[in-house]
Amino acid sequence: MEKVKKNNRVVYVGVNDRAVDLFEGMYVVPNGVSYNSYIIFGGKTAVMDTVDHRFSAEWLANIKKAVFAADSRPDYLVVSHMEPDHSGSIAEFMRIFPDVKIVGNSKTFVMLAEYFPELDAEKTPERFIAVKDGDTLDLGDGELKFIFAPMVHWPEVMVEFDTADGTLYSADGFGKFGALDCDEPWDDEARRYYIGIVGKYGAQVQALFKKLAGLEIKTIRPLHGPVLSDDLGHYLGLYDKWSSYTPESDGVMIAYTSVYGHTKKAAAALKNKLDAAGTHCEIFDLARADRAECVARAFKYGKLVLATTTYNGEVFPAMREFIAWLVERNYQNRKVALIENGTWAPVAAKAMQTMLEKCKGIEYVAEPIKIRAAADAETDAALDALVTALA
Ligand code: FEO
16 A cells, blocks of 8 residues: 655545454455545645544544645545445544535535534535536646546445546445455455445446546545556456456356255366366355355356255255345346256256346356256266356
8 A cells, every 4th residue: 555655645544444344234354444535635635535433533643644744734525425434434524624625416415414414515505515527626736527426336426536646536436345454466355345335336337437438547546445556457447347247257156055965066076077178167155155255256257057955945045145146236148057956846946047037148058957866877967068068
């Protein structure tokens, strides 16, 4: 991460959260998460977003240190996104800097008053600057251009382009799980973050890309994860794939559940056969692996094999929940194969197909493979045929 240095035009004042157990109440984050916030010292001084309320004190100390070093005071607080991981410290900030103007849009201000009734733009309009899509704010040495990004990932979201240095303040976009002091590759945790949290809104991300076309973006400063400045084409390319539901890889993901190991054995046999055929493949036990990671991997690959047991005349719960997460995130345009197991009345394949009817562009590469209790020679032959179909 960039270091805070005296006289930097842009100073990082965000925080690392390594205490959170579940981000957004549902995502495990073994390496924590960062809540990013920046100060731009142009002729005017703009604070870019706040942090989760649990870190208000640390964040405010960072701000005081930065403005003291710059011999400045904040003029503006830009609110890109009202989700509480970024808005949670607004009220505390305004108690310390009551003359600062809050910069947002009409949707921002409705949410702001809901969270903080004392910050009501209708009652004290002099404390607020309402911007419209495409508006600019003069910072003295450049302008902040506001570009609305509705549903990336809430309706009020906007991103800002700083004309002075070509920085895009991208809100949740280009964010990543993991605190800034952890050393891990960007792609996997950014994919898990994006697919999990914004995956449903690919069309809105694509719409934002159209609005950003023509801007000479040199740096991306998201609200989570590292600043991106090198090889921007890599990050933009991945975002284009994720938001257009295009696979990154032609490989296969096998996702299975197994009660007594028989379905697992068949799934593992398929993995071995795919490996032997030279087809890249990853296999996940849905009852034990992190679900968000499994969902992100399903989006990574162009082909998905679902293997599960019949359970209460339906699908085994971990598989049902996995497919529900895929559907909720607009999983589409993939090749799929199904393996079902059932000792007396296997119906899981039909149930999975019914769930996947909500997904566009699903192509079944073969008839479902039916296992009666334990895989046999017939299963083995069907798996061989499936390997050929998946190749
Ligand atoms: Fe990081 Fe949608 O908040």
